[in-house]
Amino acid sequence: MSREVLYHKIAKIIEAQILSGTLRIGDKLPSLRSVQKIHGISLNTAKQTFLELESKSLIESRARSGYYVSISSQRKLALPSISKPDLTAKEKNPDELINKIYESLNRKDIRQFSLGIPDDSLLPIAKLNKSVIKITRDLGNKGVEIEPAQGNENFRRSIAKWALVLEGKLTGDDFVTTPGTMNAIFNCLTAVTKSGDTIAVESPVYFGILQLAKSMGLNVIELPTDPVFGVDIDALKKIIHKVNAVCLVSNFNNPMGSLMPDTTKRRLVEMLTFYNVPLIEDDLFGNLYFGASRPKPCKVYDEAGIVMWCGGISKTLAPGYRIGWVAPGKFKNKIISQKLLQTVSMPSLYQEVIADFMEFGGYDQHLRKLRQTLHTNCLKYQCTIEDHFPANTKISQPQGGFFLWLELDERIDTAELYDLAIEQKLSFAPGRMFTQHDQFNNCMRLNFALQWDDNLENDLRRLGQFFKKAL
Template sequence: MIAQMKKESLYVRIAKVMEEQIASKTLKLGDKLPSIRTIQKTYNVSLNTVKQAYLELESKSLIEPRAKSGYFVSMASMRKFPLPSVGELKTTAIEKHPEDLISKVFHTLEDPRITQFSLGVPDKNLLPTAKLNKGVINMVRKWPEIGTTYEPMQGNINLRRAVAKWSLVLEGKLNEDDFVTTSGAMNAIFNCLMAVTKPGDTVAIETPVYFGTLQIIKSLGLKAIEIPTHPVTGVDLEALKKVLPRINACCFVTNFSNPLGCLMPDEHKKELVRMLTEQDIPLIEDDLYGNLFFGASRPKPCKYYDEAGIVMWCGSVSKTLAPGYRVGWVAPGKYKEQVIRQKFLHTISSPSLYQEVVADFMEHGRYDHHLRTIRSKLYTNNLKYQGAIEAYFPKNTKIAQPQGGFMLWLELDQKIDTAELYDRALQQNISFAPGRMFSQYDQYNNCMRLNYGLEWNTKLDTDLKRLGKILKTAL
């Protein structure tokens, strides 16, 4: 017993020393901590004691593990601004769709002078463009007639096999026959909704939610119920339960949602799958950002817990490799034949060239190395954006705490209308996504989404400073 107390006191004492270093900013936000072996030698203790000390710090959100890199001082340890508010469950509010605002933002994308904080893709300098171009050339040389014939309706076999191999997070639960290729993740979601709903049906979505999902739902004549979503833990399952009898399908981003960047805990994923399986309600899971995690390992999707085949797991390389290739896929579970029929009706087949290039890159292009590189850069960018916002934006700004992806959600003073300020920012060649775009209702008017997937430089820092000044003048 005495030995156990001594052991406990050792790891607590070590943790306390490091906690004080973090509080005094001797260890700063984003700093790498000494390795476990280094601490072991410094304090002449066992490796297990050091691991316990680090677990103690991690439990307080003071440090966080990074895959194959060690431990780092976490963002949560240094936060000056609080988290954004959680949205409300609205079932009777008057709809006010933001199509005009969406069009205004997207009309700026072709202007190279504008800093595109609004764009939902990573900077081209973060992508392996040269390797992909080489892959295109190699494929054309290898198969001169590639792209001139139809692929099977289910999609390119090499791509489906490569995606199945890369789905290590599912621990071998899927093979190439479980996948259908699509023209990006949005096309996958569209086909899934077409397969499991009919006009007039109701779909549960997050709030705030990616505006593209709202547009698809509206175009199909479906109704949407926006479920309150916590900026850290994701969809509020208790709120979902209240409206579950009215729901025909769910469409959620469980890993690093757009725009909040939240990550649903594993226990919540299990419970979500359980409750939907019990009611035989399909879950369209958009796992577009799952590989862009900042923690020690890739989070599991809901598909991992799906035994009945109700989860339709969607993904693509648009956020990690090549947005313009429009290569995506879905593992539709028991709805596979319906999804294949919908794909045939709308596109017949997917273009073979880019599917082959992506499959080859996954197999031989060191995709894992590329993902580690882009994750590291995005994590660093996130820290720099947060620091700039805390320095330049109004002091009552609220900032989300994304645990992956590259979207940053901000909630500003109630006096600020970001849709109105958008034109003023555009006059200074700065574009962002006003919060009003992320709901079918008239809400989030004092919010905005920023893309931190741009390559960081002094111009970005200056542009954030200018944007902060615009916001302060509106108060």
């Protein structure tokens, strides 16, 4: 086992002891030499173990005394409430608010906590650029040829090889490439619904799904959602007779960050199979897990081909490449026919670049580093929010992805305060963006896939002070 993997594994053991309360605030950890002897590792590896725990604010060093469990390792604030959308309430369109957020994205003087993409500094841009040069040279005249509508063969094969979580159930022929994950979801909705149909989604839900559904003339039913365990399957069962399709993020929901347990995923697929209702599964964040292994998608439990598993690289590797995919099950031929009508085919260059990077460019190494950075950032954000936001703030505890969902004092309206925050050069995503109803007005989403430094920490503190003054 490599030194990097070994120190990470030992750090996880100690982290679990801290989070479970076995090691409590103020407890002294074994010395570096004790850890070295206990695990049979080098002193260097023991130091790396402690450095990782320290970077996550789980332990702290005290001069001439050793390492202790940090006071910031224990959570102070409660989790956000389980959502309870009022299905009888009138719709309240968030489009104006969404447009306002997008208008601020090009302003470099604003701290963009509202963004839904990782910071450039977290991406292997130089390595990707080298791959572009290499592939451009290797493709030759093939770079200008039209590909089959199903997508680049090398790329589809690479996705299948990387989809180890699916236990070898899919091959490259089971995938269709798309211009981004949202396009994959659009194609799925087009394949299984028509204007006037109804889809069920989480609540809160990614605003892009709401906009997509509206543009297609679809009705949307928002379902109660737990900030830890995801959508309420019993609530879905009660309205299943009204639904033509279900669209969910099973792993690290955007914006709450919830993770649906495997037992719930299996039950969900079995229920939808029984009622013959297709599931469009957005698994865009699945590779950004903080635990020991990648969570399974619902697709693992799909025997009837009703799950349409969507993914992409915009959150992990190259947002601007606009490359996504879908494993559409029994709807594959319909998806290919739609893509042929819409785009004929996709450019081969960037598909080949990503295939090459997955094969030879250290994609796994990049993901390991990115996951560690995101986990560390998440913990640092939580500590800063606990110290500087209003005392009754509630905050999510995601096990992956890169969003935090905050529920503030009921007197605060994040949408109304947004313009004032922009004057302070601070941008966030108000909770009203993530629903079609008049709810989540005191909530907000923050992106922690940014480069953590003193300036970022100061801006997060300023945001907390801003909301304190609003009370």
